[in-house]
Amino acid sequence: MLELKNIRKVYHVGDMDTIALDDISVAFREKEFVAILGTSGSGKTTCLNIIGGLDKYDSGDLVIKGKKTKDFKDIEWDSYRNNSVGFIFQSYNLIMHLSIVENVELGMTLSGVSKEQKHKRAIQVLEEVGLKDHLHKKPNQLSGGQMQRVAIARALANDPEILLCDEPTGALDTATSVQIMDLIKKVAGDRLVIMVTHNPELAEQYADRIIRFKDGNIIDDTNPHQERPKEDQFNLKKTAMRFKTAFGLSLNNLKTKKGRTFLTSFASSIGIIGIAVILSLSSGFKEQILQFQSDAMADMPIIITQSTQEIDEETMHKLANDRMAVVKGTAEFEDTDKVYLYDPSENTQIHTNVFTDEFMEYLESIxxxxxxxxxxxxxxxxNMVRNTDKGVVPVSIASASSNDNGMSSMMSSATMSLGLSSYPKQxxxxxxxxxxxxxxxxxxEYPANDNEVVLVIDEKNRIPQNVMEALGFDTKDVETIDFDDIVGTEMKIIPNNEYYVKTDMGNYIPATDYQTMYDSxxxxxxKIAAVVRQKSNVTIGVLSTGIAYSDNLAGKIIELNEESDIVKAQEDSDVNVMTMQNFDDATAKSQFLGYLGGTSIPYMIMVYPETFENxxxxxxxxxxYNEDKDSDDAIVYTDMAGTMSNMTSGIMDAITIVLVAFAAISLVVSLIMICIITYTSVLERTKEIGVLRALGARKKDITRVxxxxxxxxxxxxxxxGIVIAWLLTFPINSVLYNMTDLxxxxKLRPEHAVLLVVISTILTVLGGHIPARMASKKDAVEALRSE
Incomplete structure (x- = not known):
């Protein structure tokens, strides 16, 4: 046997699988095999002509089944290692947190074998290597020889064409080495086995062919191979690791470090806990506010008036900013002895709502x-008169404060009321x-017909003295009036033709013959049917203190007077027929006609939703209604409840955003921590990375793990984090109840909980992805050599 000294590297099949040796011999059984190729760190390819007859190939070529490996892509190298090559390592390179069955299944998992088939095959090969009684164990529960048998079983699981053995007996005693070599000799009966060994005796005893190297050249080959041209028969099944497999590998790894996993998760969850508690309080307070608003503003109507003042959005923002500057003390005060004049109407726009018959019908069809x-x-x-102890006298439903047009003020208001005299119809x-x-x-009792009215008093049973005087009651030296003296009081409403007389000057004034009016x-x-007071659970009413009547009664009065002499005279005149003064505009004339009962068009409409939610x-x-209307014909309304609700909701949203932003800082810290933890895990699992790459795992598969x-x-x-935040809501609610009675x-809303779990998962994956990418780029051989 020839010896080859001082070889620094021998390049195996694959672009990363290199082993540094000082003295090697190669033994293998003959099969279709052309050459062995690797890629050095500099990216240059080296071809070791261990088989003769390669003169027709360029230097650096490795031909596998007719295809040059210089044309291989990374994914093809991965597939080749997984499908065609099995590795048996000197140091076993088993994944310690997996059982021996799972270790054997791993290579088949990358091949896409079904769960049932790979489990069956794993048990079969483990039984073949003599580990039938150890299937339930993990690698650290086995002896060295048993672990090498597991490594052999893993290499055989995919039924590879080539078995590469790197000093398979180097870490074993003599007796165990003989057992392992006998096993390797057995499996070499139907596949090519290439073994690198420092032991020439093993090569002489078991190998069919021995090749010796010296100074990077073949110096002896006991059975030279004559290469024959072959057609391209290259066809590999691509390997891929499913996320489920990666998930299982990672879960098993985390199970071996339960304490660290829990502490890491707890530290990462602190940001989630903070945000979840803030959102719980925010949504809870917002719900409390909305409930209060619903209770307080359920009776607040949507108001539509004939003339509506509109302020553009830009002006609204400017006014708000000016007010805020005053509050903050940052407003710039003018230092001058002059008064500046301005026209406030320049910042506003008056819109006139035209209550057409079409709109009125549409509204009443709601x-x-x-x-x-x-x-x-x-x-x-x-036009009321009343028969009193002093005779028939004129009376009115409000204090008789008149404007320039002679109209009584119909809009006098009491506390927490809109100050109206007619109550809505159901x-x-x-x-x-x-x-x-x-x-x-x-x-x-409540009115039973349209001719019955009620007297409205405030929450303290008070009513302005001038209101009762206007109704004909004696209030001199009187502090109280009994309910019985009020209920049942009768009055009469007089038609215009009998209430107004025309003077020699052509204008109209109220007549003074009240008895004749009364007898009309x-x-x-x-009749006053009842004395009423706003209910204690109602925050806002619409009726002012004084007489209140139904809209049907107002309709009767209009029907009685719309053809009267004073109405017709006013319709034909551009001046006020009572004061003979000019009207300021058409709206003023229209309002005065309404005062005389000459038009049924209301001055204001109030729409009451059945519930706040509606x-x-x-x-x-x-x-x-406004969809197909021009801006001039559109109906502009005022949603006072909505405006107040939006203001409070906006304030709560702003507070929530600020608090969440502060709590989110901890998420950034968690992101950095996860990055460090993942990098630590990469260092700890470096050998596992090498094993997976040797088994054919792609770079993206390592990233996926x-x-x-x-x-x-x-x-x-x-x-x-969500569970802890939910548990914290109980003591928080207890403290708040003791402090505020709320x-x-x-309240932790389910959608917030789900969203925060998703955010936590996404941020953690992002934080660990960079170390994961670093893991995928590790050199497989260097990874296998790590401890």
């Missing part, structure tokens, strides 16, 4: 299930009326 009632404010004067017949739902009867057969009798449906219904590990860590961290404020 679904009663989403809209409980509609309220109309009409400016019609009631759309659904089966439900309670607005008056019944919103006001309690303190004396008398056309007068409408009304408000958006009502708004959608109103928006639908470590991505799977970080996926498991991220998923577990997210779930652990119950169950902290």
């Amino acid at each position: 679904n009663p299930e989403i809209c409980g009632s509609l309220g109309y404010t009409r400016l019609v004067n009631l 759309l659904a017949d089966s439900s309670k009326s607005y008056l019944e739902k919103t006001y309690d009867v303190l004396a008398g 057969k056309d007068a409408i009798d009304i 408000k958006d449906l009502v708004l959608d219904y109103l928006d639908t 470590f991505d799977a590990e970080t996926f498991i860590l991220g998923l577990f961290s997210g779930i652990l 119950e169950n404020v902290a």
